[in-house]
Amino acid sequence: MFSVHLSEIPRTISFRTGLMFLALFGFSFLGLFGYIYWQTAFYLKAESDTALLRQVDNRSRQTPELREQEIRKHDMQDVDGRLPHSLFDEQGKLIAGPIDTLPAFKAYDKPDEFRWDKPNGRTRPIRFMVHKLDDGKTLLVAQDMHDIHEFDELLVHALVSGGCLLLVVGLLGAIGLGYSARRRLDTLSTSIKQIVEGDLSRRLPTRGNRDDIDRLANVVNGMLDELERLMSEVKGVCDDIAHDLRTPLTRLIAGLERAQRRGLIEEDYAVTVDAALNEARGLLLTFRALLRISEIEDSARRSNFAEVDLNRIGADAAEFFEPLAEERGMTLTFEPAPSPAILAGDAQLLFDAACNLLDNAIKFSPDNSHIRVCVAGAADGPCLTVSDDGPGIPETEREAVFRRLYRSESSRHTPGNGLGLSMVAAVARLHDMTLEVRDAAPGCEIVLRSASR
Incomplete structure (x- = not known):
């Protein structure tokens, strides 16, 4: 078993790759959720504004007497003030409706928002629209936005909780990847150390899934096979040189020593020199052949x-x-x-x-x-x-x-x-x-x- 320190995990490529993908998915998540939130909020506000315009149009079509009567009746029916309607005279005084003060607004027939302090003591967000009637009076139609704001907050909470979950799961995944990669690299490092120490029969372990590390290990193992073969050949060549070249060298030395000890005539000396030259040429041809093989194996002629x-x-x-x-x-x-x-x-x-x-x-x-x-x-x-x-x-x-x-x-x-x-x-x-x-x-x-x- 291998002990992997937590301080070593952030230095692994797998951990950094995991963090990179975590950041990529995080930004994608934020972008997607932000787009969904923006589209949802825009849709709800657009629906609310459309409903306000429809209500303004309906009230505008009514006669002044019927309008006032209907607003009072609507006020009695809308106990919670979900859709308050109010009618003000030319001086801005309340005629009918739950909202007794005309809020500040930017323009007529344009939606706006304000905080409404209800008589029951609760404050509610209200989206409203102010319309100038033909008789000079002012109509205010509104909608309670509390539920829509709560829905917005729910979306934001979902974004935060989902982002935190993504962050935790991504970090755990990156740590797991880094831990696994570190253990595998420790296994490879152990095998490489044994090879460096002289065990050329050792090979890098593979999992058989043909991933990047397996492909690299297979290439290195092929190199080690070739290196082991070459080392074996070198050892064999040394042994064979010592065995096969010993005989011609012995004959060469023996012939020269005999010529040195004996008083030979000129013809005998010539025979001895010719024999020595033949032995030397044979040795030279052997070494030339060895150099030729080395040149071929160098692959320079590809x-x-x-x-x-x-x-x-x-x-x-x-x-x-x-x-x-x-x-x-x-x-x-x-x-x-x-x-x-x-x-x-x-x-x-x-x-x-x-x-x-x-x-x-x-x-x-x-x-x-x-x-x-x-x-x-x-x-x-x-x-x-x-x-x-x-x-x-x-x-x-x-x-x-x-x-x-x-x-x-x-x-x-x-x-x-x-x-x-x-x-x-x-x-x-x-x-x-x-x-x-x-x-x-x-x-x-x-x-x-x-x-x-």
């Missing part, structure tokens, strides 16, 4: 990639090795694909890889045998196959043969430095291709296949 036809590569390689095969009585056949087998790559490197496969096939096959080069196009990518009638490669060594300087016991006395298939593997990795060793019964079959895109 800039030279262009469309390449494997048919052309296979035909050129087969033509190049045909004289060597004829010297040993071998039959070298080439079978092209019926249509162009196009892939993106470096033509020279692919040619070198095909030549190394053919060189191995000829080197390890008996005289008068059959070597086949085949190019095929398939849905999963074009491929080049080289097969022979030689002794084949044991299944236990089919992965090891692609290591640098690796040579099986059966090929120890065969000329070579054990770097041919390593170079082919390097070219395959550079081109995102796969190498597969199969049993040709008899012989060996190696398939260089382009991965499908």
Whole structure:
């Protein structure tokens, strides 16, 4: 279990993202609720004003006697003063109605508001309209706005309580996201520390939901796989160099020491020097091959990639090795694909890889045998196959043969430095291709296949 301090949570990206969305939803909530409140308040006031205008119009159509009579009757019926109507004379004195004083107003036939102190001691908000009648008297119609104001307050309280709930839930969600992200990052950090301390077999944990962290972890794990492979190869190369180069160096030193101890004639010295030069050239060729593989694996030659036809590569390689095969009585056949087998790559490197496969096939096959080069196009990518009638490669060594300087016991006395298939593997990795060793019964079959895109 991991302990996550609260002080660490605000520094996580998930927490800050949660806060950002909380602010976004908060502003959206305020905007939406404000719009609803404004529309509702505007609608209620507009309905109230329309009702006041209708009442003014109805009272204006009545005769003076009927109007006064109806206002007195309305006053008796409207006990709570919900819709008070009052009538004033030319001097502003009350004739009939519950509102005994004409309130201050801005203009006739325009709605306005004031606070009405009722006889029962309560103060109520009143929206009213004043109209000048034809007989010179003043008509006041009004509506109690207490319920509408209470509704407005209810909306405001709902806005405040909803905003507080949104804030609390959003903060808790952001804290939860930050806590989860921090724990996951702690898990990744622990794995990375173990890798830094030397455990290259360790991998970053993933949840399998293919989120951003999973995608990053998969990329890092792929990098660690490649790093582990390279470290293993480096260790294997060091061991193989110590094992395979020890013999030619020993022969070189022994020959020079013999020449130093013995009194040799000039011809013997020349023979000894020639032998030493041959051993040195062999060592130099080995190191050049190692540098060539390193250059290929550096991927610097990807800039030279262009469309390449494997048919052309296979035909050129087969033509190049045909004289060597004829010297040993071998039959070298080439079978092209019926249509162009196009892939993106470096033509020279692919040619070198095909030549190394053919060189191995000829080197390890008996005289008068059959070597086949085949190019095929398939849905999963074009491929080049080289097969022979030689002794084949044991299944236990089919992965090891692609290591640098690796040579099986059966090929120890065969000329070579054990770097041919390593170079082919390097070219395959550079081109995102796969190498597969199969049993040709008899012989060996190696398939260089382009991965499908």
